[in-house]
Structures are given as structure tokens and as C-alpha cells.
Amino acid sequence: xxxxxxxxxxxxxxxxxxxxxxxxxxVAAIAPKGEAFTQALQKHYIERAEFEVGETxxxxxxxxxxxxxxxxxxxxxxxxxxxxxxxxxxxxxIGASYTKLAxxxxxxxxxxxxxxxxxxxxxFEHWLEQQEEGHQPKDIAEARTGFMNAMPKCQPVAVVAAxxxxxxxxxxxxxxxxxxxIRAEANRVLAEVAKAQAEIKPANVFLSGHTDTVxxxxxxQALSAKRAAAVGDALAKLGVKSSMLDVxxxxxxxxxxxxxxxxxxxxxxxxxxxxxx
Numbered sequence: 001x002x003x004x005x006x007x008x009x010x011x012x013x014x015x016x017x018x019x020x021x022x023x024x025x026x027v028a029a030i031a032p033k034g035e036a037f038t039q040a041l042q043k044h045y046i047e048r049a050e051f052e053v054g055e056t057x058x059x060x061x062x063x064x065x066x067x068x069x070x071x072x073x074x075x076x077x078x079x080x081x082x083x084x085x086x087x088x089x090x091x092x093x094i095g096a097s098y099t100k101l102a103x104x105x106x107x108x109x110x111x112x113x114x115x116x117x118x119x120x121x122x123x124f125e126h127w128l129e130q131q132e133e134g135h136q137p138k139d140i141a142e143a144r145t146g147f148m149n150a151m152p153k154c155q156p157v158a159v160v161a162a163x164x165x166x167x168x169x170x171x172x173x174x175x176x177x178x179x180x181x182i183r184a185e186a187n188r189v190l191a192e193v194a195k196a197q198a199e200i201k202p203a204n205v206f207l208s209g210h211t212d213t214v215x216x217x218x219x220x221q222a223l224s225a226k227r228a229a230a231v232g233d234a235l236a237k238l239g240v241k242s243s244m245l246d247v248x249x250x251x252x253x254x255x256x257x258x259x260x261x262x263x264x265x266x267x268x269x270x271x272x273x274x275x276x277x
Contacts, residue, residue: 020062024049027068034074037110040118041071048126060129080125085132107156116153123147171273180226182234194238202275207231209249212268213261225249231271
């Protein structure tokens with residue numbers, strides 16, 4: 001009998017030029033393409049559509065089934081607004097509920113609590129539909145209760161920002177004027193660096209090459225790059241993976257000791273090594 005009714009309703013809809021969608025079984029069987037929220041919407045819109053099949057309300061069957069089909073395709077049907085229905089009663093409570101739900105759906109709540117938010121949306125729209133009809137108090141109450149039970153669980157989840165990486169240890173090796181060769185005392189520092197790297201296991205190791213102000217800026221930029229590369233090569237030989245080294249050359253910029261141009265300063269001829277974790 002129901003199949004005959006469905007067929008008859010479909011025929012009427014087709015004659016009227018409407019794109020009616022009555023086949024709840026077909027839509028329920030569609031493999032969902034979307035995220036957890038749209039999958040939950042597909043499920044719960046089907047529940048609302050099948051309820052309306054039992055009521056032989058084909059207009060509402062098509063409404064909910066069409067939205068279930070959209071959800072199955074990975075699309076989120078826009079939350080129906082109270083103004084889309086001719087509400088003769090309870091408009092104030094429904095309006096406040098709409099505002100609350102719309103606000104929650106605009107946050108990460110659907111991603112964090114997909115089933116609760118899908119229930120809240122589908123029950124809310126069923127509440128609108130039942131309230132517009134206005135002649136089945138029991139069904140109105142059931143839809144309202146379904147929404148009220150789901151809404152408290154459709155809430156955003158605070159995202160705790162990851163702690164910013166920080167420098168946890170710093171070393172420095174120094175160079176002779178105009179040279180990029182590793183000195184004997186620098187080898188001892190680099191051995192300490194390799195040992196500390198194995199113990200601390202930093203996320204990144206930054207190497208920054210520097211010079212003093214003797215010579216021209218272009219030559220010093222190249223010299224600082226050679227110094228940083230020399231330190232990187234030495235650390236690689238000591239077991240520090242090259243892939244974790246972030247090497248930069250700063251030339252005369254970022255002096256450790258401020259000096260005038262063309263001034264020798266041992267503390268400026270350096271490569272700084274920073275562990276970040």
C-alpha cells in the first residue's frame with residue numbers, strides 16, 4: 001500500500017514539474033563521500049524522512065530525503081531558517097534555538113561532535129516542519145525534545161595552541177681573521193655539540209655564520225657562509241644528521257660586539273649553534 005502511495009505521489013510530483021525525492025532506501029544505501037558530520041547528517045535526515053513515510057507526508061519525505069542525498073554527496077545542507085516556515089506558534093523559542101544552533105554550527109563543533117550536531121540540525125528542522133503543521137502536539141514535542149537533548153552536546157572544542165618552539169641550548173665556535181677553517185678548540189666545542197644533540201634530541205639545529213667588519217660586506221657574506229658550511233660538515237662527521245641542520249649566513253649583520261667598520265673582533269668571527277625544541 002505504501003509503495004502505491006509513493007508511486008502515486010511521485011507521479012503527481014513529476015506532473016507538477018517538481019524534483020521530488022521519495023526513495024529513502026536508495027539514499028540510505030549511498031556510500032557517503034564526506035566527513036563524519038555529513039555522514040551523520042545523511043543518517044539522521046534519512047531517519048526523519050522515514051518517519052514522514054510513516055505519516056504519508058510525501059512533501060516532507062522529499063524535503064528530508066533530498067537533504068540526506070546532499071549529505072551523502074559530502075555537502076552540508078544549510079540550516080533551514082524559521083522564516084522559511086509559516087510558524088503560527090512558539091516562534092520566539094524556535095528563533096532563539098535557531099540562533100544558538102547556527103552559532104554552534106559555525107564553529108568546530110560539527111567536526112568535534114559530528115553526531116550530536118547532525119542530530120541537532122535534523123531534529124531542529126523536523127521541529128520546524130511539525131510546528132508549521134501544528135496539529136500533532138506529540139510529534140512537535142518529540143522533535144523539540146530531540147533537538148533539546150542534542151544541542152548541549154553540539155558544542156565547540158577549544159583548540160590548545162601548540163607551544164612555540166624555543167631555543168634550549170646555544171654554542172659558538174670562533175675563527176681566525178678571513179678564515180673558515182675549524183680551529184682545534186672549535187673541534188672540542190663541536191664534540192660537545194654532537195654529544196648534547198644526541199642527549200637533548202632537539203627538533204632543529206640552527207647554524208648561523210658571522211664575520212667581523214674587516215673587508216667588504218659582499219666578501220664577508222660569502223665568508224660567513226663558508227664558516228657555517230664548515231661547521232655543518234664537521235657536525236655531520238660527528239653523527240649529527242645534515243637533514244636537521246638549518247644553515248644561514250649573516251655576514252657582518254648581527255655583530256656580537258658592536259664595532260666600527262673595518263675593525264677586528266674575535267667574538268664576531270663566529271658560527272652560532274642553537275638547539276630548538
